[in-house]
Amino acid sequence: MNFVTPEIAWAPLTPILIVLGAAAAGVLVESFIKTPATRRVVQLWLSGAALLAALVAVVVQWGGLEGAAGTVVMSGKITVDLQSLAWQLMLLIFAVLSVLLFASKTSDNEESFTALGSVAPGSVEEKLARRAGLQVTEVFPLALFAVGGMMLFTCVTDLIFLFVALELFSLPLYILVALARRRRLLSQEAALKYFLLGAFSSAIFLFGAALVYGATTQIDVAFIGIAIEIVDGRDGMLLLGAVMVIVGLMFKIGAAPFHSWVPDVYQGAPTPVTAFMGAATKAAATAALIRVMYLAFYPLEWELSWMFWAVAILSMALGTVLALVQTDIKRMLAYSAVAHAGFILVAFAGLEAEALAALPFYLLTYGLATIGAFAIITQVRERAEDGGVGAEAVRLGQWAGLGKRSPLLAGAMALFLLSFAGIPLTAGFIGKFEVFSAAVAGGAWILVLIAVIASAVAAFFYVRLIVLMFFTDVPEGAEDSIAVGNEPLSRVVIYLTAIAILVLGILPSGVLELFQESAVFLVIGG
Amino acid sequence: MNYVILAAILFSIGSAAVLLRRNAIVAFMGVELMLNAANLALVAFSRMFGELDGQIMAFFVMVVAAAEVVVGLAIIIALFRARQTISLDEPAELKG
Amino acid sequence: MFPFLTVLIALPVVGAALLWALPASARTKAREIALGVTVAEAALFVVMALQFDKADAGAIQFAETHAWIPQIGASWALGVNGLGLLMIALSVILVPLAILAGWREETDATRRRNYMALVLLGQAFMVGIFAARDVFLFYVLFEAMLVPLYFLIGGFGGAQRRYAAVKFLLYSLVGGLIMLVAVVALYFVGEGGEQAFLIDNLTGMEMSSTTERLLFLGFFLAFAIKAPMVPLHTWLPTVAEEARPGTTALLVAVLDKIGTFGMITLCLTMFPNASQWAAPVIIVLAVISVIYGALLAIGQKNMMRLVAFTSVSHFGVMILGIFAFQQTSMEGAALYMFNHGLSTAALFFLVGFLIERTGSADLADYGGLQRVIPVFAGSFLIVGMSAAALPGLSPFVSEIMVFIGAYPVAKAAVIVSAISVVLAALYILLTYKKVFTGPVLEGSEGTREMTLREKLVAWPLIVAMLVLGFLPGLAIDYVREPAADAVAYVAIEEANA
């Protein structure tokens, strides 16, 4: 027994530690503070403070890494480099915004989450719990766990750790999805589907990892890349393993044909969760996919390129075409997310260095717009029977005339939609431009052309909503009248994201610079 | 390699269970079988390479799987409370 | 050097922002504010134009180059040569007139405010596009332009305006996105770097002919949709029918010129070989546009659609002039871009005034108005005759320059296109006959004669057309050298080939 306490460079992990630590503390808060209202406030402040602290920590890290490639923590299990810090920064921004959304209430003091997740929806107990002022304040620590997992996901460089991180951010999400305040039956259904498919895909990922391990004798991504070039005779197994690992990540990105959970879960989940998931999961998974592709599987680029092409095209086509026929706004945005997954994968064509700067920017713009758009959805409500604020008005028809009633909300929504569509002067355009540049650099201009056609078709359904909001008058006495509760927290989120989308669309230079700086990996050589 | 092939077979059986069984718990057991199959492969490889990494991975997988089971079963129970059934055919309102 | 162009772009944006920031009580003054802003813009432009060195009209003047997004090679690069100056002139002239023309169209103060703000925004983009010296900037503005326009079309106008707006947007977007691919590819074809997209850095590039052709097509398609070329034209009549006459006037008179402008300043300079390669097909399509547009104009019952189709025909003439690669035809095409702007805008405005009176754009709802409103009728006839390229009015000069100039290289095309002079006479005269001659239609005896405001809108345009009709040199001086440069690009490549 000659155990030596391992030397761990804790400093680079501070952001993650802060977030996970705050999550654990949040769990303690749950048990020690009994009054739900107080608990909620404490949780909100705790999470917010933790996330901001982590944000600061990331920035400090970034400053510390100026010029250096990064830090290897724990003999290659974790690598904190500028690339991962960039993603962490983005995730933290998404998280802050999402937490604000999680906490926001309608003017009727109604939250987005159920009062009690364990009882049947619509039951007497639920009503009692609501009357008792119960709140599932566990959503805050759960969200923090997810954020921590995602942040880890961006910097772990070991297949098994990747698996653990994957589960760490997935499990809280499965739970969060099930906790909608209204339409909880759908919410639970979504959770079940998300969970089963998620577990299924993790299993696939894991088996792939096992095969890759078998083929290369390595589980560290960087070593895998090296080993692929050395080891031979195991090509089939390696390729199959690689495919399965990538499928596991693509599932999280939401690319077709691994997308089927996306519409159902986006629609069923509580809208703030959808916002968080839509923005953050995609970003984290993309970050991991980048690392895996650029560090481990790059020698297989030629073989795997077909997969990327096929999946990208299928995602763009399916997402676009299906979004065209949706009548539920959340579902429509979900399919649009599938299409965007396709655009993300377009950048992987050729595995060019350009993609390393392009993808973070794209995900940032996409994530901000997603959070903003879903935040607006939380604001547009049906009128309840008692005249108060009802459930979210998710049928597209209910959005008619919003531009007249609340021009600011509708304007912001239009902005986000235009950003999704990639219209210039919104961030989405620069993102799209970057991604297409990366693909063209990789010689995949045909893929870009297909992407472009998909964008054109996609514009139709984005535009349709704009038409509804601005150019359609609500028929007199229509039942779908919309009341917009005044939720300061959501409003803050909406305005922040809207401003960000505009600024990133017009003056993206600084952020682009940042991401270009981050387009380097710390590749450990031994 | 035999064990790896065995693992592949188990993995396929597990996946088939997910595809074919309507009982949520059974489908979930299929997933568990898939994870176990992966474990078997890991351990087999570990044995072949004469190192412990595979074993340790398998160990982690077990822990993760346990956590996953907890959450999964909790979701299933919550759903059962609401619907009085655990059939997967039933909750299919989200579609299209 | 005062950054004229930047200020010209910024001023309307500020104006629009101001309008949106107006408190509800001040919204009724939106028209006046918007008009004031555009007049200020025009005044500023005049100051700038006076400093323009006409003797060196081919050179880029008032150039400003600032790093914008160096990471992707985009710069905030502005500058105009004579052609750009004319195009900007067109937009600063027409926007205030459009505002004045639509003075009474909207009664709701908020909607009116929105309309005015969007028009201002549109103006900023228009000026920007014509001043852009960076392909990326050009593209950004080109696409961003769609947004205010989309709202202008979809928010204000006829019953089917939503359909029209969507159609417009999707058509433009398809073109624009395909162009985007070309823009992206351009970065890699060119030398890259922080100023990769400066047009000056992109001319005279070495590339394989396949690449050049593909890139050319990417750009050209977008421009062909903008400058409605058969068979990519169908969005225009729909939009014209549904949108506000003021909107349509700006759209057709100024915005669609981006298409032809882009062909000259981007396609020809960056892809001279491919331009030559494609010229025969393009000329055929242009000729088809000329005749097809005219024939369809004759067959229209709705005046707005009719005018739209006449524009399809006229754009055909411009494209013919451009792709004949002759000095005279190029000058003619460039000049036509300006003149057609005056003429078509005036025509749309006048039709708009008629619609304002009766609420209908349908020819069947009119008759014998000359007896009732002779001044209006006279103005309409003059403007109509300008659309038919009657000598003495400026469009004639440009049209004849295209025909004469292109004849040496495109005989058949010119001969067939020349048929359009007959068709043009037909569509204008038939319209005039239906609306203004014959017995006075029952119920229209009390139709209001041209008001002062309407005169203020239409007559400056008529005067401008008359002046330029007799003294086209005033404008030709600005386009001669740019045209010569454009021709030279193609010719140099020819010499190399």
Added chain:
Amino acid sequence: MQSLIWLAIAIPLASAAFLLLAGKRADAWGHWVGVAASSVAFLVGAGALLEMLGESGDHPGMTLTLWEFIPGGDLNVDVGLLVDPLSITFVMLITFVGTLIHFYSVAYMEHDVARRRFFAYLNLFIAAMLLLVLADSFLLLFFGWEGVGLASYLLIGFWNQKNEYATAANKAFVVNRIGDIGLIVAMGMMFAAFGAVDFETVFAQAPEASTATLTAIGLALLLAACGKSAQFPLQSWLGDAMAGPTPVSALIHAATMVTAGVYLIVRSAPIFNGAPDAQLVVAVVGAITLLLGAFIGMAKDDIKKALAASTMSQIGYMMLAAGLGPIGYAFAIFHLVTHGFFKAGMFLGAGSVMHAMNDGVDMRRYGALRGVMTITWVTFGLGWLAILGVPPFSGYWSKDKIIEAAFVGDGWQPWVLGGAALVGAGLTAFYMSRLFFMTFHGKARWNDEVHPHESPLLMTVPMMILAVGSAFLGLFLASGDRFAHFLEPVTGHAEHHDPVIPIPLIIGLTLALVILGAVIAWLKYGRADVPEEAPAGSLATITARNDFFQDSVNRAVFQRPGQHLTRTLVYGDAAIIDGAVNKQARGWARLGEGSRKFQNGQVRSYALTMLVGVVVIALVIVMGA
């Protein structure tokens, strides 16, 4: 004064603009402004003519460059006025006849509410017409060319509250524009061949150009001339153009504008001289038209339409002459001038008659007006004698020369062309006499409501002046070939050629035919009773009455198919081009609806999708590798 000739254009133009813009306050006196403008133009022209005549030697004319029109570039066009014998001849004709007609119109249009506008249009016409003849380049000529077209359109449609008048105006403009294609194409050809479109450069280089080029240009110019001068096959508009007020018919559709085609051909002499084929076509077109016009004239009962047909026919003569080359140019212009006088005079006479007959135009309702309208009868009679070519009246001097010239040449041409001219003379005599007798002789066939009376002096004086011209101008100009010499700098010197039959014989034959025609007309329409309703008539009469079914042919060949084409295209545009786009849009939606089935809400089937995806991708990649 030559250097001030631009004033002749500018003043009427300014006057036109003034009259249009002045508004109602100028209603009372505006017409006098118009008259003054026209008069000044005449004075300027006259001054220029005197100055030119005062110059010694040949009259090479002078070019007055006003400003650069299209500067720089490849195409360089100036706004320049060419003052030479040919143009000054036209200036005089236009301003003189024009001014007279202005005066006439003051009275004729007295009761029209829009008289001011009428004068504005007339002034506009004068300016445009002067620009046409004074231009020193084809491009500038085109300005005037289209300008007169516009004026003609405006004036034909002056009473456009009547739909058929508006249609007539449209028709005139559109048919003219068909001709304009020719001019545009011709300019293109000139630019291609000579790099310029001004007379000087083009004519200087024309002799060196290939015959093919010149023929092509010539034919294109002929097309233009046909449109403007109502020559076959573009003659159909002229009859309808009579919808305009009669002074307009006199000025534009008789004396000046319609002869612009002849001017164009003569002006382009250097081109035609090098293109004998084109010349032949010109001559043939002229011959056809002169006969066609004559036939139509014989059948018309509408006095103005009959006169219009006559105009067409007479211009046919001029075209025929112009097509004969240098020997004919001078005669073409000569006839043009004399025709300008006598035809204008007759039109004014017709106007006077209509004035008396409550604007009735049907000659079958006239008759025996000699007694009531003596001045008109006399002036009209002089015009009649002139057009018949009775010596020594003006028409004789010009027309007879054309007939003689037509008989010059080799092969079949002199026989056919000369024959046509000869026969035409006889026909002319018949239909003009028919017109004259039906109107002024025989029995009075008018209603009781009509009270014929002589027109006021303001109308009759111009008629008298024109009558004097009809009578003596020809003699004056023909004596000593004065006019031909005057024009020589432009038309070139014509060598004397002998016709295929002796000249006296030609003269004799002509006179015989003329007398024959007149006598027949007298027998039929002077002495005999003229039925008030037109008899059914033979097939030939019907054919002629219907303008040789020109309208029907046009309708069947151009209008109807055109309408069908337009309608088809409008439909096709919506259904096919637009339809394709819409259909494709709907296709996407249908694709979406179809794909929806796969998203069936069943988690098992989602898993299946994933698994199949994995298997397929893996299979492809593993097999591929």
Added chain:
Amino acid sequence: MVNEVLFWIVAFLTVIPSLALLFAKRPVHIAMSIVTVMVGLAAAYVGLGAPFLGVVQIVVYTGAVMMMFLFVLMLVGVDQREDLKETIKGQKWIGFAGSIGLAILLIAVIGKVTMEPRITGVEGNPEEIALQLFSEYVLVMEVLGFLLITAAVGALVLTHVPRLTPRRTQVELAEARVLAGANPVNKPMPGVYARHNALDVPALDPEGNVIEDSVSRVLEIRHQTQDGAEFRAHLENPEQKGGDDK
């Protein structure tokens, strides 16, 4: 050789029961089969030189995970049977085809690989594993801790139903009863004759009449009461045999 035999045993022990996942109807049977599979896998681990994992497998899977499955199965109804008839068109065949395809693909790919086991000496004994776990993999271990917290919290959120109404005190209960109109006084006791099982015998008032309330209503409904006449008779006739009088 031993290994060979062990492998085949393991193979049978795992593949055959796992097929129950596809074909068995009762979930409980399936769960038990999976337990068998898990045990088989544990054996395999032992055979593969990973005894520690073998033990953990038994403890975690058979001991914890599968038992949890069984609990949940019980909770939702043990005797549920699943109808194996497929409801989604094509699902069965495509599903089978997909899985079999996957299996074939995997086997084909893996079968191609030939690998010589390098060293067979490394044993996965707990010490070695612990050393690695707490040095190289210590961070993973710690993250696993968070994972477990998440799972626990999640399970609580989704399943734990707290007391939603405060527990009512006896006083409150009594007051509620009075408010409901119940007789505040105690019911009379039954069983006049204490010698017998008197619950079914009504009490008698001083007049000897039966007090109906003194007997449980349930007994009355069941007709299990006695009217007391017999006992009264017995009272009058003490000689008669009636109980075990002392």
